[in-house]
Every structure is written in C-alpha cells, then in structure tokens.
Amino acid sequence: MASSDFDIKYVAHLARVALTPEEEARLGQQLGGILGYVNKLREADVTGVEPTAHAFPMVNVTRQDEIRPSLTNEEALGNAPARLNGLFVVPKIVE
Amino acid sequence: MLNRLTISQLTTSLAKREASAVEALRSCLDRIRQVDSRVHAFLSVDEHDVSRQAEQADRLLQSGKSHEEMPLLGVPIAIKDVISVLGQPVTCGSRILGNYRSPYDATVIERLRAAGAIVFGRTNLDEFAMGSSTENSAFGPTYNPWDLSRTPGGSSGGSAAAVASDSCIAALGSDTGGSIRQPAALVGCVGFKPSYGLVSRRGLVAFASSLDQIGPLTKDVRDTALMMNVISGWDPRDSTSIPKATPDYRTCLGGDVRGLRLGIPKEYAIGGLEPEVDRAVKAALKHLESLGAEIVDISLPHTEYSVATYYIIATAEASANLARFDGVRYGLRVEGNDPLELYARTRGAGFGAEVKRRIILGTYVLSSGYYDAYYLRAQKVRTLIRQDFLKAFEKVDAIVTPTTPGPAFKIGEKIDDPLQMYLSDIFTISCNLAGICGVSIPCGFTVDPKLPIGLQFLGKPFGEETVLRVAHAFEQTTAWHKEKPPL
Numbered sequence: 229m230a231s232s233d234f235d236i237k238y239v240a241h242l243a244r245v246a247l248t249p250e251e252e253a254r255l256g257q258q259l260g261g262i263l264g265y266v267n268k269l270r271e272a273d274v275t276g277v278e279p280t281a282h283a284f285p286m287v288n289v290t291r292q293d294e295i296r297p298s299l300t301n302e303e304a305l306g307n308a309p310a311r312l313n314g315l316f317v318v319p320k321i322v323e
Numbered sequence: 324m325l326n327r328l329t330i331s332q333l334t335t336s337l338a339k340r341e342a343s344a345v346e347a348l349r350s351c352l353d354r355i356r357q358v359d360s361r362v363h364a365f366l367s368v369d370e371h372d373v374s375r376q377a378e379q380a381d382r383l384l385q386s387g388k389s390h391e392e393m394p395l396l397g398v399p400i401a402i403k404d405v406i407s408v409l410g411q412p413v414t415c416g417s418r419i420l421g422n423y424r425s426p427y428d429a430t431v432i433e434r435l436r437a438a439g440a441i442v443f444g445r446t447n448l449d450e451f452a453m454g455s456s457t458e459n460s461a462f463g464p465t466y467n468p469w470d471l472s473r474t475p476g477g478s479s480g481g482s483a484a485a486v487a488s489d490s491c492i493a494a495l496g497s498d499t500g501g502s503i504r505q506p507a508a509l510v511g512c513v514g515f516k517p518s519y520g521l522v523s524r525r526g527l528v529a530f531a532s533s534l535d536q537i538g539p540l541t542k543d544v545r546d547t548a549l550m551m552n553v554i555s556g557w558d559p560r561d562s563t564s565i566p567k568a569t570p571d572y573r574t575c576l577g578g579d580v581r582g583l584r585l586g587i588p589k590e591y592a593i594g595g596l597e598p599e600v601d602r603a604v605k606a607a608l609k610h611l612e613s614l615g616a617e618i619v620d621i622s623l624p625h626t627e628y629s630v631a632t633y634y635i636i637a638t639a640e641a642s643a644n645l646a647r648f649d650g651v652r653y654g655l656r657v658e659g660n661d662p663l664e665l666y667a668r669t670r671g672a673g674f675g676a677e678v679k680r681r682i683i684l685g686t687y688v689l690s691s692g693y694y695d696a697y698y699l700r701a702q703k704v705r706t707l708i709r710q711d712f713l714k715a716f717e718k719v720d721a722i723v724t725p726t727t728p729g730p731a732f733k734i735g736e737k738i739d740d741p742l743q744m745y746l747s748d749i750f751t752i753s754c755n756l757a758g759i760c761g762v763s764i765p766c767g768f769t770v771d772p773k774l775p776i777g778l779q780f781l782g783k784p785f786g787e788e789t790v791l792r793v794a795h796a797f798e799q800t801t802a803w804h805k806e807k808p809p810l
Contacts (some may be wrong), residue, residue, distance in 0.1 A: 231783040234687065236683070237684050239687045240681050241667075242684055242686050242690060243642060243670075243681065243682050243683050243685075243686040244646075244649070244663065244666040244667045244670055245667060245670045245671050245679055245682060246667040246668050246670070246671030246672075247671060247679070248671075251676070251679070252554060254676075255679060255680055256678075257685060258680060258741055258742075259683065259684055261682065261742055262634065262680075262684060262741060263684075263687075264590065265630075265631060265742055266631040266634060266635055266697070267631075268627070268628060268631045268703075269496075269628055269631050269632065269701060269704055270540055270637070270700075271696075271699050272625065272628050272700075272703075272704050272707065274700060274703035274704060275461070276705070276708055277703040277704075277706050277707070278703070279699055279702030279703050279706060280702055280703075280709055281533060281702060281705040281708065281758060282519070282533045282563065282706040283519045283520075283533070283758020283760075283784070284519055284520050284563075284565060284784070285521075286562065286563065289563075291559060295465065296789075299427070300428055302428070302749075303426045303633060306424070306426060307422075307423050307426075307601055307652070307653035307654065307655070308423065308652060308653065309421070309650060309654070309655070309656035310650075310656065313743055314802075316651055316652055318665070319660065319661050319662055319665055320650055320661075320693075321661070321662060323429075
C-alpha cells in the first residue's frame with residue numbers, strides 16, 4: 229500500500245485526463261500527501277468484516293418490461309457537440 | 324420584504340391574499356439585484372420562466388387552490404445547479420457541460436412543480452459538488468453573507484447563501500459528505516440531509532452514488548418539514564429509492580423532547596475544535612437538558628477513519644460517474660485524432676483542479692493491484708463505521724455534535740491544501756457513510772467577527788421525525804435562527 233509508486237502520468241492516462249506538466253507536478257505532490265493520509269486505514273482491523281457498498285442495499289430492483297415514453301432522437305441529440313443523420317459524430321475508430 | 328419570509332409565513336400570506344406569488348417572486352428578484360453581485364449565490368435565473376410560473380401560481384390561488392392541496396403554491400425555491408430542470412442549464416459549476424440544457428425534470432423538480440413551487444434560480448456550487456467552500460466553481464466563488472471575505476462552505480454554498488441572504492424562500496442542495504449541513508452551519512440556516520434512499524436522485528448529476536442525497540436548506544425547521552413532505556418518498560425510476568411510506572413531517576413539530584436520549588460521541592472532542600464553537604455547543608447541550616432531554620456519553624470508535632474512508636469511496640465512485648463526460652454526447656468537446664485523445668483533451672480542458680484530483684485518486688484506488696488495499700478495505704471500514712452508529716442508536720435516540728470544527732473560513736485559506744479542506748468535513752462525513760439522516764441548525768455566533776455556529780443532530784436510518792422534533796424544540800426556544808446577516 230505504498231504511495232511512493234504513485235505514477236501520476238499513468239493514472240491520468242487511465243482516467244483519460246490530459247494534464248499539463250505543471251498540473252502533473254502539483255497533483256502528483258498533493259495526491260502523494262492525500263495517499264499518505266488515507267494509509268491510516270491500514271491500522272483498522274477489518275478481519276472478517278464484510279464490505280459495505282450501499283447503506284441500504286436493494287437487490288433485484290426491476291420494473292415491468294414495458295415500453296414507456298423516453299427521450300426522442302431529437303431530444304437525445306439536442307446537446308450533441310457534433311451530429312449527423314440522427315447520430316453522434318466521433319473520430320474514426322477503425323480504418 | 325416578502326423575500327424575508329419563511330415558507331409557512333409566505334403561504335399564509337398568499338392564502339389570505341395579502342400578497343401574490345408575482346409579488347413574492349419580484350421581491351426575491353429585487354433582492355438578487357441588490358445583493359447578489361456581492362454574494363454570487365446564483366449562476367442563472369430565467370426571469371421569463373419564473374414569471375410565468377408565478378403568474379400560473381396566482382391563477383391557481385385565485386381559482387381557490389389551497390396550500391393543503393399544493394403545499395408550496397407560489398413559493399420560489401432555488402435549485403443547486405446539479406439538479407436537472409427541463410430546458411434549463413445544469414452546469415454543475417463546471418466548464419465541461421458547455422451549453423448543456425436538461426431534456427427532462429429531476430423527480431424532485433416534478434414534485435416541487437406538483438406542489439405548486441416556483442422552480443427558481445440555479446445556485447452556485449463546488450464543481451460537481453466536490454468541495455467544502457464553493458471556491459471550486461468554474462464560475463467564481465460564492466461569498467458568505469455574514470462576511471464577504473469568507474466562504475459560505477460547500478458544496479451547496481450557493482443554496483445556503485441564497486437562503487441566508489433572503490434571495491429566495493428556501494433551496495434544494497445535495498449532500499455527499501456534508502454539502503448541505505456544512506454550508507447551512509456556516510451561513511446560519513437549517514440544512515437537512517435525509518436518510519439514504521428517502522429522496523429520489525433521478526435527475527441529480529451523480530457524484531458518489533452510494534453517498535449522494537438531495538435535501539432542503541431553509542430558514543427554519545418547520546420549512547424543512549414542509550419541504551420533506553414534498554420531496555421525499557419512493558420513486559420507481561431511482562433503483563436506490565426505498566419503497567416505504569413517508570409520514571407527514573409536520574406532526575413531529577412542537578413535540579416534547581423530555582426523556583429523549585441524546586448521545587455525545589467522545590471521539591468528536593478533537594483538538595482542532597475552535598473554543599467559541601466548543602462553548603456554543605456546550606451551551607446548546609445545557610439548553611437541551613433544560614428542555615428535558617437526557618445527555619448520554621457514547622463512543623463511535625472508528626471515527627478517526629471516516630475522512631480517509633470517505634475520500635477513497637467518494638473518489639472511486641466519482642471516477643466512474645464522471646466517465647460520462649467524454650465530449651461525445653453533450654457538453655464541451657476538444658477535438659482529437661482518435662477517441663482517446665478526444666476524451667483526454669476534453670476532460671483536461673473541461674474539469675477544474677479539484678475534480679481532476681478526485682478522478683485521478685479514484686482511478687488509482689480502483690486500479691489493478693490497489694483495489695483490495697484501498698477500495699475494498701475502505702468499504703470494510705465503512706461497515707465498521709456504520710456498525711458504530713447502529714450500536715450507538717441502541718442507547719440513544721439521536722446524536723449531537725458541532726456541524727463543523729470552526730466557523731466560516733476565509734476565501735483562499737484552504738484552497739491550496741486539499742487535505743486541510745477535507746478535514747473540515749470531519750463531523751458531517753460519517754453520516755453519509757452510514758446512510759443515516761442529519762440536520763444542522765444555528766446554535767450561536769462567534770463574537771468578532773460575528774459568524775454563525777451550527778449544531779448537528781444525527782438520527783437513526785429513517786429517524787427523520789426524531790431529528791426534526793429535537794431540532795424544532797431547540798429552535799423554538801432559542802432565537803439564533805432569527806438573526807440576519809448585515810448585507
């Protein structure tokens with residue numbers, strides 16, 4: 229659980245966030261400090277303790293499989309930065 | 324001066340035709356023109372839209388609609404700009420949403436409309452509700468109405484400042500680790516975080532889904548009960564919403580607190596507590612005793628882990644939730660040669676420093692090789708924290724704490740030290756981890772400068788009624804909530 233191996237470039241890539249060199253330096257240093265603090269959790273005895281994902285977990289929350297009104301194509305595309313023929317436009321993925 | 328009224332005062336006035344909804348709205352708009360260039364509680368107000376809503380409310384009032392049928396008829400309610408309102412922007416205090424406009428109403432907005440409320444202006448916040456000072460807004464900070472050199476807290480700082488400056492009648496906020504209660508404490512209003520699952524979050528832009536709750540910020544406890552009557556209850560369109568009948572929260576007002584057992588956690592007696600806050604809270608406890616409540620010492624042994632646990636779980640969930648802001652379907656887009664470059668450039672340009680910090684931290688604690696050590700361990704410690712509360716609630720009916728370790732801090736004081744900022748949430752964070760409810764109400768002021776101090780009551784899961792009962796009893800026998808900032 230060492231924080232010394234925290235690689236800001238690698239994690240920023242995983243997070244899909246482009247950082248300037250100044251941001252890398254500042255965030256890297258701040259996150260090192262925060263990780264040092266959260267390492268406090270190593271002291272807690274969690275032997276045999278189940279994790280909590282939700283305070284009041286609800287399981288199998290389903291609804292009837294019925295068609296209900298939803299956004300129209302026009303509404304769904306209303307905020308699109310680029311659109312064509314009723315679709316979102318993105319850079320080419322496959323040649 | 325209609326803007327100064329509470330919900331119950333305004334609706335009484337509207338019902339008697341002493342005032343109209345249009346007049347109430349105009350008085351809030353005038354107040355915004357008068358003070359908001361200094362306070363900056365609002366990001367936008369669509370004057371045309373709110374005027375139409377007010378005219379409609381007046382027509383309904385004239386046709387004989389009562390506030391029994393529509394409890395908020397004609398009441399302007401400000402909305403934290405992270406809750407979707409049809410046709411309106413929802414900036415989340417961020418540049419990344421660009422000119423986004425919501426294609427639908429959040430469930431809480433549908434409920435406000437059904438109750439006749441005027442869905443009013445959009446209030447400022449820390450970007451994506453991440454912060455404790457409203458300084459992380461891409462559109463500039465909000466200033467504390469009591470001292471314009473100080474923050475109003477956050478992240479619902481705009482909603483809190485709007486209520487405290489009488490620029491609206493009440494407001495909605497959201498609370499992930501204290502974002503309703505902490506700003507309420509720092510501006511001297513009432514801020515309520517309902518139990519997890521009690522208020523639908525459909526239409527709330529998600530930050531940390533296992534912690535987020537929408538709740539009201541109001542001028543008194545009665546108004547909180549009125550707002551809760553409108554916004555709480557099961558929503559089949561939010562799969563985390565609890566299918567459970569909700570009471571009429573007005574019935575817990577005016578109740579007796581004699582014999583009620585109130586717990587004081589010994590772990591909350593931390594070093595960093597400012598003396599004036601400590602004194603005000605001790606005086607409040609004495610006052611509660613004089614009302615007949617019994618003060619009981621309790622222990623929440625895992626308190627020291629709550630901030631660390633929170634910042635792992637909240638950032639992990641945020642990193643997943645904010646993956647949707649990728650420049651493809653809405654908001655800002657910075658072009659790239661391939662999708663990866665487009666995502667990274669868009670997110671690099673669109674997110675502010677705190678959001679980047681949290682997304683990167685959250686990505687790290689979920690990443691291969693670190694998941695067990697950080698995220699899974701934090702979820703286990705969360706179980707221990709939750710068990711602490713459930714055990715304590717076997718002995719007591721509610722828990723009393725300061726809402727914050729100190730009064731409002733200066734703009735810029737903590738912004739470069741994220742860890743110090745995070746530690747200011749120490750008393751509010753555990754409530755979200757445990758999924759319980761909590762309220763902050765005014766309990767005093769510091770002397771020089773004069774700044775509000777907040778008292779927090781934490782209740783059992785779905786123990787809203789007890790919390791409101793004790794908060795109301797305290798408020799009705801003190802005058803702190805009547806003080807107004809010198810704007």
